[in-house]
Amino acid sequence: MWKNFLALFKNPDLRKKVLTVLLLLVVFRLMAAIPLPDVNTEQLKAFFQNNQFLGLFNIFTGGALNNISIVMLGVGPYITASIIMQLLTMVFPSLKEYFYEGTEKEKALFEQYTRLVTIPLAVLQSFAFLNLFRSQGLVTFSSPIFLIRDIVLATASSFFLMWLGELMTEQKIGNGISFIIFTGIVINFPKEIAQTIISVDPTKIPNMIIFFVVSLLMVVGAVFISMGQRKIPVSYAKQVRGTKIYGGADTYLPLRVNQAGMIPIIFAVSILTFPQMIGNFLVNSQNPFWLKVSLALRSFSTTSWLYLILYFLLVCLFTFFYTSLTFEPDTIAENLQKRGGFIPGYRPGQTTVNYLAHTSQRITLFGALFLGLIAILPIILAKITGITTMAISGASLLIMIEVALETIEAIEAQLVMREYEIS
Numbered sequence: 001m002w003k004n005f006l007a008l009f010k011n012p013d014l015r016k017k018v019l020t021v022l023l024l025l026v027v028f029r030l031m032a033a034i035p036l037p038d039v040n041t042e043q044l045k046a047f048f049q050n051n052q053f054l055g056l057f058n059i060f061t062g063g064a065l066n067n068i069s070i071v072m073l074g075v076g077p078y079i080t081a082s083i084i085m086q087l088l089t090m091v092f093p094s095l096k097e098y099f100y101e102g103t104e105k106e107k108a109l110f111e112q113y114t115r116l117v118t119i120p121l122a123v124l125q126s127f128a129f130l131n132l133f134r135s136q137g138l139v140t141f142s143s144p145i146f147l148i149r150d151i152v153l154a155t156a157s158s159f160f161l162m163w164l165g166e167l168m169t170e171q172k173i174g175n176g177i178s179f180i181i182f183t184g185i186v187i188n189f190p191k192e193i194a195q196t197i198i199s200v201d202p203t204k205i206p207n208m209i210i211f212f213v214v215s216l217l218m219v220v221g222a223v224f225i226s227m228g229q230r231k232i233p234v235s236y237a238k239q240v241r242g243t244k245i246y247g248g249a250d251t252y253l254p255l256r257v258n259q260a261g262m263i264p265i266i267f268a269v270s271i272l273t274f275p276q277m278i279g280n281f282l283v284n285s286q287n288p289f290w291l292k293v294s295l296a297l298r299s300f301s302t303t304s305w306l307y308l309i310l311y312f313l314l315v316c317l318f319t320f321f322y323t324s325l326t327f328e329p330d331t332i333a334e335n336l337q338k339r340g341g342f343i344p345g346y347r348p349g350q351t352t353v354n355y356l357a358h359t360s361q362r363i364t365l366f367g368a369l370f371l372g373l374i375a376i377l378p379i380i381l382a383k384i385t386g387i388t389t390m391a392i393s394g395a396s397l398l399i400m401i402e403v404a405l406e407t408i409e410a411i412e413a414q415l416v417m418r419e420y421e422i423s
Contacts (some may be wrong), residue, residue: 001380007375016302021168024167025168028161028164030091031064031071032067032184033067034069035067036072036139037150038146056235061074073122073126073157074161075158075162076125076273077118077121078114078162078165079177080121081118083271084117084327118158122158123375124213128278129154130150130154135149155402164180173411174407175403178262178403178406179407181403195255196211208385210385215397218378218398219376220396222398222401226256226405229255230254232253233250233344234252234253235249235344236342237340237377247332255327255359255360257363257366258359260326262402262403263318264319264371267314268311269311272311272313279293279296279297284331311372311376312372313372319367319371323364328353333348336348
């Protein structure tokens with residue numbers, strides 16, 4: 001690992017890519033430090049400490065929401081738009097062809113649709129959050145014009161942040177959107193640990209030890225599952241062409257236990273933000289019925305058992321959904337057959353397709369249950385131990401691990417590619 005790290009900075013092209021990503025992340029953090037006008041900083045800290053739901057959403061804004069910065073929405077609207085567009089691929093086959101099998105121009109058009117969907121979502125989310133903050137006295141608007149000003153500013157900043165993420169992705173050393181989320185977690189993570197240690201009651205020191213031990217086990221488990229894979233043996237038949245013999249090699253097809261990565265948790269949290277977002281949207285309604293609806297939606301707490309059950313089920317559901325989108329046994333079986341490959345003990349064609357689908361479903365079930373458990377375990381642990389300052393660390397740890405592993409793989413691929421170019 002350290003050898004690859006040193007080689008990364010020895011290569012001028014890779015060094016430039018890394019420095020470009022770091023510079024763009026600095027721009028993001030500078031923007032995250034600029035609060036919107038008329039923010040009441042005295043009540044801000046206490047409000048976020050007592051609202052675990054916004055603390056959870058703050059992860060996916062890259063840590064930009066808890067000071068109501070100009071990029072307070074982060075990349076949340078873009079992530080939600082991506083979810084909507086991917087769900088639409090299941091309804092409209094033409095969109096699925098654009099997304100998976102289309103030309104570069106068609107894929108670019110699909111991405112453009114996602115950007116367009118991001119705009120109204122950003123407007124809706126910014127309006128809902130600003131209404132919530134105004135009702136709590138965190139921001140003040142002397143005129144509706146200033147509310148419109150902040151909505152436009154937050155929407156434009158979120159769109160700009162999406163563009164920064166795309167610039168980072170173009171460097172091909174990782175996903176830019178993931179980098180933005182990762183950065184917000186890394187910056188807040190040491191502060192969360194320090195707050196937990198400082199604020200803990202001496203009588204709850206055993207609880208704190210249990211909390212950190214379980215958190216450490218979650219890290220080990222997340223790394224183990226993220227790197228775990230099922231190796232399906234593949235053999236290639238020998239083919240004679242003229243005087244030369246091709247094929248005859250034995251290899252394997254790797255199926256990761258967690259093929260969806262951190263995407264299911266991001267999807268689940270994005271969906272679970274809608275009830276409170278709609279509730280905040282209706283908080284100033286004059287209609288008694290809509291006020292009751294708003295109260296019911298805003299009472300959807302992250303510590304409630306209903307939330308935990310829905311969180312777990314959504315993570316499992318999105319794990320299967322995303323895996324079904326990215327893993328296509330028909331295509332894999334067809335490619336194997338075209339290249340003279342086969343899985344020992346299984347006939348090429350539909351038999352191989354059925355075997356791959358069955359195997360993928362079994363390992364995906366294990367991965368889905370693990371992801372669901374890792375998502376809700378810290379919240380349950382916080383309810384048991386009474387330590388609430390790090391109740392969101394489970395999702396944070398998983399995202400950090402997944403982003404780190406994806407980045408390492410991308411860097412190793414870049415290094416291998418350059419070794420081939422030199423040789």
